[in-house]
Each structure stands twice: as C-alpha cells, then as structure tokens.
Amino acid sequence: MNTTPDIPNTFLSPYNHEENEKKIYTLWEESGFFNPDNLPGERKKAYTIIMPPPNANGSLHAGHALFVTLEDMMARYQRMRGKKALWVPGADHAGFETQVVYEKKLAKEKRSRFDMSREELYSEILAFTKENKSHMERQLRSLGASCDWSRMLFTLDDRVKEQVYATFAQLEKDGLLYRSLRSVHWCPKHQTGFSDLELEHVERKDPFYYLQYGPFVIGTVRPETKFSDKYVVVHPDDERYKAYKHGQKISINWINGTVEATVIKDEAGDPEKGTGAMTITPWHSKIDWEIAQRHNLEVEQIIDERGKLLPIAGEFAGMKSMDARGKIVEKMGKMGLIVRIDKEYTHAVSVCYKCGKEIEPQLKKQWFIKMKPLAEQAITAINNKEVVFVTERHRRVALHWLSQIQDWNISRQIVWGIPIPAKICTQCDHGMVDIENTITQCTKCGGAVEQDPDTFDTWFSSGQWPFITLGYPDGKEYDTFYPTDMMETGNDILFFWVVRMILLGLYRTGKAPFKEVYLHGLVRDSKGEKMSKSKGNVIDPTEVAKEYGTDAMRMAYIVGNVPGEHINFSLDKIRGYKKFANKVWNIGRFILTETNGCVYTNAITKQDKEHKNSFDTLLQEITDDMEQHRYHLAAEKIYQYTWHTFADNIIEESKKIFSDSSADIKQSRQSLLLYLYANSLKALHPFMPFITETIWQHIPEGAYKTQKLLIVEKW
C-alpha cells in the first residue's frame, strides 16, 4: 500500500470506534463550539432546541438515546447551516417518578418512606439524584450530544424555583388559581393525588349488584362504599319515579340499620342505566360529588387514605375495601337487600399509572389551575400556526384535548419536589399563597398557619422549562433564543409536557415556547414489543454503542424512523450500520492514499462532471429532506449513495483510471473523489458525527476543507 505521512498507522482497518469516539468528543468540547457564542463566522439566525431533561433517577434507556440522536442531528445540521445553534441540556428531578424509584430502593433495604422524616427523605433522594445526574451526563457525552454544557440546568435549581413561584403568584393574581375541596384521584399505595393524566383505564369484569334501597332498586359495582348513602338520585323526567318529589324523605332499612334517605332529582340520573335510580357516594366519586355540590348535600368519608373502611362501616371498619366487599354482600344477602347480581359486568376502572392499583377518589383540598382561559390562548396559537406540529395528527389530538380540558390539580402529597409556597390555616383550613414566606396568621380567621406540606406536580414546573432555561424575564439570552425553534420529544408526553409548555409559555411570556413540534414514537424491541424489565427485553444503549459504535446506533435510530411512529431497536440493523461505518472508513483510506499530494483542479472531464452533477442534485434533495424533517429519508439516501454509487461504482471505475489514464484525467478524478468524499462526510456528519469527524482530521486542508473541525464546516 502506498502509505504516506498523512495517513498514520492508526488509520487502519477496521475502524476502531471505541478509540476514536472519546478523543473526538474531547476535541469538540475543547473547541467550545457547542456554545453558540463561540461559533465561527457571522451567524445571524439562532436555532434553539431545549432538551427534554432526562429524569435523573436511573440510566439512560433506548428512548433517551433516540431523542439524543434526533436532537443532536438537528442541532448539528443547523450548526453546519450557519445558524447560532443552541441545544440546552437539563436534568429533571422528576418528582413522583423519582420518589417511586427511591421507594423501591428503600423497600429493598427493608425501609419505608413513612418511617422517615421529610428532611431525611428529601436529602437522601437529593444525593441519589445528584449521583444519577452526573452518570447521565457522561452517558449523554458518549452518545455524542453536542449540547451546550455551560447552560446545563437542573429542575430544582434556584432560578427554576424562582420562576415557578412567580408563575404561581401570577396565576393567583389573575384569579386562575384556587384551593378547594374537590374530588381528586387518590392512589392508596402511593398516598398522593394525581391529575387526570396520571390515570390509566383498564377494562374489567365485575359482578354488578342490584340492591333494594327502600322502594328503589339501585345498581352498583361497589357495595362497600354504600354504608352512608342517604341520597337517591333520579332524573327529573323519569316517569317511574314521578310519585317521589325532590327533597322527599324516606326511611330505609340499610346495611347497618335504618337511614333516612332523601330523593334528589338531577339531570345526572340516567333513566337508561339500570333502574334509573342511584344512590350517591360523593366522597369517593367525582360525579357524585358534583351532584352533591349542586344540591348542597352532606358528604362523608367512607374509606381512608390507605384504602381501609372507616368506623362508619361498623363491623367492617378497618378492612380493605376490596376484602370487605364479599362479606358485605353476604350480609346484605341475608338481610334480603340483594335483588339480583349480574356476574359479568364490563366496565372501565381507573388505576394508578405507576402501580396499577385502583384509584380511590377522595375529597381533598388541593391547588387547582383554571385551565379554560389558558387553553383558549393555546388553541389560538396552534390554529394560527404559531406552533406547528410536524405530525399533523398530533395537532388534532392536542386541540381535541385542549377543547375539553379540565382544571389541573397541581398538588402532590410527596416530599421530592418544589414545595408549594403557601400557608394553610390550622383552624379553618384556608390556603394562602405566600411566596415571600411572610404570612404568620390566617387572612380569613386569624388562626395559626403552617407551611403547606405538598409539592408541585413536576409537570407544573417542567411545563415552564423553555422560558426558564433561557433566563426569562430578562436578558439577551431570552431575546436571542426564545421562542425556541424545535421541540423534539416522545409522543407519549404530548399532554403531560408539550401542551402544558404551550399553555404556560403563552401565559407567562405571551409567546408560544417553540415554533415546531416533532414527536417521536416509542422504542420497541426487535419484534416490535414494548421493552420492559419484566419481559427482559430491555436494551441498554450505552452497551450497544460500546459494542457497535455510537454512529452505527444513531443511524439505526434515524433510518426508517417515521415521525410519530414507533421504531424497533434491532441489533441486526445496528450491525448493518456498523458495516457501513467501516465502509466509510475504508473509502477514506483508499481516497487519501490515491489523492495524496494531488493538485486540485476545476478542469474536470465530462464524465467526472456528470458524477459531480448527479451528486449535487442528490445533495439538494437531501437538504430538502432535512428541511422538511424527513430525516429518515435523508440518512438513507446518503447511505445508499455512499455505498452503492460512490464506493461500488465511482471508486471501482477510478481504479482503472488511475492505472490506465493520462495525468490530467487522473488529476480530474482525484479532485472529484476528494470533492465527493468531503461533501459526503459533511452530509453524513449529523447522523454519524464521530467517524466523519475522525476522518476529517486526516483530510488535508485545501479546496474542500475550510475548517479544522467538521462540526463547523458549511453544509
């Protein structure tokens, strides 16, 4: 082989990704180019992506690697296009999520959060989170993330809290915040309330009981909640119950003795369902609570926060509601209160999205945000294309959700999070927003106050992430980079996060926080199945990258990844792109050998001109694909070209030329090869940054190389 001083011994086949990736990342980091302030040349337009801050409670998984790949690709492309490209990294304390992870850890150590003080628990989780955070940052680096570490932000940093508190205060000022007794979704295992989104609905078959309630027959799946039912609701127009007047009282023989029942006529009574009559349990049902409020009815708690029956249940007190059901039914049967039982009644049950246990609605005083006015702004912004969804269907889904939005419960009964800056009266339970921590007595009754023990729903703070990371309300930073250009994240958090950012961003800054939304799907295993620990099909991206190279893994994430659709994580696919990486490498070995010391020329042969033209046409097509977010096509095209046109045809053809042809034809071909190779490397760079940059370091500066680092070459 015709080795030259330009091709050191390290430039040997096969390509060694492990050796080069670390070196190259250090090179980039030291260049300072991840920070847009340091980028060379005149750059007028900014291009900003805010990274969805990964939860600092474990290792990065395949889904993280996917978003890192996509966002890094976007940032690199725009950087090469001459933009002031900024990609802001972050880490999320991930309130409830992290606390659950930590509780599992505690359980393994045979400890429980309920045996610890709040302070103890908080500081232990903080230490745990910090450790994970730095691990996570190392992982991001190994994936090639060209994010600006100097702007790294953690969701519990002071700057974040400050703005979250400001939003909270503003909401109160604008009359969009209230604290009141409302039905909340309560998880008896995790001991906290949830918003509507943290529920899952599962279909279940349960017996459906028809119970004799005085002269009425009522239907229920949950007889164990019925102890204190003393209101029977029918529709005002229901002919069957014409004889009964609204407010009429009837004495009824019930589970634990006689109760005085009151007839309530309300539109909520559905004549079509069951017998058209129902009793209500407002403390444990949202719809019942709404009825109770309309008629100002008394309410009573039957089941406690742990899911156990209270003393009102008499002999059943202290039993778990589900355990008690059978026994209660038995007793009612003996009392002749059971009319009939339908064995197989299919209905939807709300369960905790984390543990799958049944949600027990409870009446609680919590902080709620009035969402309607915020939603209207968001709907307008989306309709005006102030925010554009790359995947049209997600726009429709988001609009639909916004159009029927419910008030948002932002209180969580957990320790790990941003404390709600409010005082609660120990006398009258009145809640007061207190950002400055100055309130010492109740503004309503003058009673003593204490700190609200709750923390914010983590999505309340992360919903404000884009403007907080960019330093709102003041500064050049905010003016330059906000609104951001692209929000790239998983389609599973469309409502949780994306829509909330639009809502809160508009509310605080008057501007939608991003111009475009690109949602990726779930990463599945090679057979298209969801990854889960229990199935044992979880793949660790860090290990994969170590074995096959980060570049190969990134290609596998991009090619065939249609926006919004799920993607399969298949080792076969990654293996294929590892081969490709090696191909790119060997093309470099050939070309650099054959062109060593050559003189660049513009006087190229007709044949070479044709090669150049068709490549330029392809490059334009690829650029269009990039602009239109068809990254999967762009990557595949440059892959196909590089291997099957450039390597298989043009290089093979060149071998003949180099052995048979005259000097000027050779020279023309040498120039062509360098041109095609340099530009292919550029086009490949956003997808395969490490290997392209490694090779770039071997390419002599000249006609087609203007920058030392490929990362800042012009696309």
Place this chain on the structure above:
RNA sequence: GGGCGAUUAGCUCAGUUGGCUAGAGCGUCUGGUUUACACCCAGAAGGUCGCAGGUUCGAGCCCUGCAUCGCCCACCA
C-alpha cells in the same frame, strides 16, 4: 362511547405532492481473497403492497366499506 395508527419480501421496516420495472437491513442460494473494505465484491431467488369496491391515462399512495392488531381520550351508578 369517541378518536388515531398499523397492515408491503421468510423476519423487522422504508416508500415525499399518485408516474414503480415496489426498496433497505438481516436471512437464503450461486460465484469470487480483483489498487480501500471478507465488517468485502458480482449476481440470484423471494411480493395478488390486509380484503372488497370506486376515482384516474396511471393507485402501495386518493375515496368508501370491511377485517385483524395496537394506541389514545372519556365521570367506575
């Protein structure tokens, strides 16, 4: 109860505004150590593009209906 997505080679998936002789990776078969690369090269087999209608000069792509799988939303009488 409402909405959405998927259905294309043995497997996993691409296919942009309708122009296709329907592609990729892996797998299978045949031949080949040729100036980078065996992590390679040359070639081959393999498809009624879920089903049934329709629009069109032309449909994998548009329209209607159906089927199967999956997802999301919805106040559990």
